[in-house]
Amino acid sequence: MRIRPSRSLVADALIALAQTSVAVLLGQESRAQGWPELDLYGYVLVAVVNLSGALRSRWPVAVCLSVHAVWLVYVTAGYWPVVNSFGPMLAVYTVxxxxxxxxxVACAGLMAAVWIYAGVVSGTGSMPAVIGQALVFPAVIWRFGYVARRSAELARQLRKEQAERAKREVAEERGRIARELHDVVAHHMSVISVQAGLASFVFESDKDTARGALSTISGTSAEALEELRRMLRLLRAEDGDDAPDAPMPGLGRLGEMVERVGAGGLPVELRVEGTPRPLAPGVDLCAYRVVQEALTNVLKHARSATRAEVELRYGQDHVTVSVTDDGEGVIPDRVQGGGGHGLIGMRERAKLYGGTISIGPRGKNGGFAVRLDLPTSARSVRRGDDTSA
Known part of the structure; x- marks a missing residue:
C-alpha cells in the first residue's frame, strides 16, 4: 500500500516532536556528564536540529545538510554533542x-566527520573510541537505510510483476472465452443459417421439409442457448461455488453433432474404432471442439461438398479424431495464411493438451482434412509438449 504524502508528513512531524522531547530531557543531564548546561541558545539549536526532521521525507538531502550544519555550530559552541546526535542519525538514515x-554514503561520511570534529573540539582523551564510533554508527545507520530502500524497490517490483501477471491471466482467460464462444456460436449459427435458407426455399413447395428445417433450427438454437448458459455460469461462479449442473460437451455427444449437421443438408458418417472409454475433461472437450469447428468450416467454406466423414479412434494411450470432406476445400486465404479464429483455436487447443494437429487439403482427389491426435496419459502429454503443432 502506498503511503500518501500528507500521512508521511504527519508521521515525520510526530517523530520530530518526540525526538526533540528526548533531546531536551537528555540536555538537562549535561552538567551531570561534565558539560556546560544548555542555555536558551543551546535549546534553540537542539530544536532546529530535531524539528527539521519533520521535512526529511520531502527534502532528505537538504534536511541532512542543514541538520549537520546546525549540529556543527552546536558542537563548536561547546555543548554536549550527544544531545544533538539523534537528528543527524535520522537524517542519514532517511537519505x-x-x-x-x-x-x-557521502551523507554518512559527513556525519562521521562532524563526529570526529566533536571529539577534537571537546579535547577528550579517548580519540580511538571516538573514531571507532564515528566509523561504526554512520555505517550501521546507512546500512539500515539501504536495506529499507532495497526492500521498498523489491516491493514495487513485486507489485508490478503481479499486475503484469494479472493482465496476462486476464488476456489468456479472454482468449479461452473467445475460443469457446466462437466454437459454440459459429457451429450452431452455421446450422441455423443453412436450415433457415432451406426452409425459405421450400416453404411453399415442400411443407414437410420446411417443418423439418424449422424443427432443426429450434433444437439447434436451444442447444446453443444451453451451452451459452453453461459458459455464463462458469464465468459467474466464484471460488467455493458448486460446479454448473450442465456437463461439458465431449466425444460422447459426437452422434448428436453428426445428426445436427446431417439435418443441415450435409450427410456425415461417423466411424468409431477401438473401445470407447472416459477421457480427462480437458482432452474430451478439446477433441469435441476440434470436430465441431471442422464440421462448421465444411458447412461455411467447403465448395460443392456432398459428404463428410468423422473418424474417432481410441488407442492405448492416445485418441485420434479426423474430419474429411469431398469438397473443393476452404477459402484459400484461410488455409495458406493460417488466419481465421477457428483454425487458430484448433492449433491452440491441440498445443495446450500436448497433441498434434494437421489441417489442409487431402490431395489430388480434392477435399479437406483435419486430423487431431491427443495423448491420454501424463507421460504421453509430456512427450507431446515437445512435438505439438
Missing amino acids: ASLRGPRLS
Missing part, C-alpha cells in the same frame, strides 16, 4: 532509504 548509494 540512505530514499536516495542512491553514492549520495547517501
Whole structure:
C-alpha cells in the first residue's frame, strides 16, 4: 500500500516532536556528564536540529545538510554533542532509504566527520573510541537505510510483476472465452443459417421439409442457448461455488453433432474404432471442439461438398479424431495464411493438451482434412509438449 504524502508528513512531524522531547530531557543531564548546561541558545539549536526532521521525507538531502550544519555550530559552541546526535542519525538514515548509494554514503561520511570534529573540539582523551564510533554508527545507520530502500524497490517490483501477471491471466482467460464462444456460436449459427435458407426455399413447395428445417433450427438454437448458459455460469461462479449442473460437451455427444449437421443438408458418417472409454475433461472437450469447428468450416467454406466423414479412434494411450470432406476445400486465404479464429483455436487447443494437429487439403482427389491426435496419459502429454503443432 502506498503511503500518501500528507500521512508521511504527519508521521515525520510526530517523530520530530518526540525526538526533540528526548533531546531536551537528555540536555538537562549535561552538567551531570561534565558539560556546560544548555542555555536558551543551546535549546534553540537542539530544536532546529530535531524539528527539521519533520521535512526529511520531502527534502532528505537538504534536511541532512542543514541538520549537520546546525549540529556543527552546536558542537563548536561547546555543548554536549550527544544531545544533538539523534537528528543527524535520522537524517542519514532517511537519505540512505530514499536516495542512491553514492549520495547517501557521502551523507554518512559527513556525519562521521562532524563526529570526529566533536571529539577534537571537546579535547577528550579517548580519540580511538571516538573514531571507532564515528566509523561504526554512520555505517550501521546507512546500512539500515539501504536495506529499507532495497526492500521498498523489491516491493514495487513485486507489485508490478503481479499486475503484469494479472493482465496476462486476464488476456489468456479472454482468449479461452473467445475460443469457446466462437466454437459454440459459429457451429450452431452455421446450422441455423443453412436450415433457415432451406426452409425459405421450400416453404411453399415442400411443407414437410420446411417443418423439418424449422424443427432443426429450434433444437439447434436451444442447444446453443444451453451451452451459452453453461459458459455464463462458469464465468459467474466464484471460488467455493458448486460446479454448473450442465456437463461439458465431449466425444460422447459426437452422434448428436453428426445428426445436427446431417439435418443441415450435409450427410456425415461417423466411424468409431477401438473401445470407447472416459477421457480427462480437458482432452474430451478439446477433441469435441476440434470436430465441431471442422464440421462448421465444411458447412461455411467447403465448395460443392456432398459428404463428410468423422473418424474417432481410441488407442492405448492416445485418441485420434479426423474430419474429411469431398469438397473443393476452404477459402484459400484461410488455409495458406493460417488466419481465421477457428483454425487458430484448433492449433491452440491441440498445443495446450500436448497433441498434434494437421489441417489442409487431402490431395489430388480434392477435399479437406483435419486430423487431431491427443495423448491420454501424463507421460504421453509430456512427450507431446515437445512435438505439438
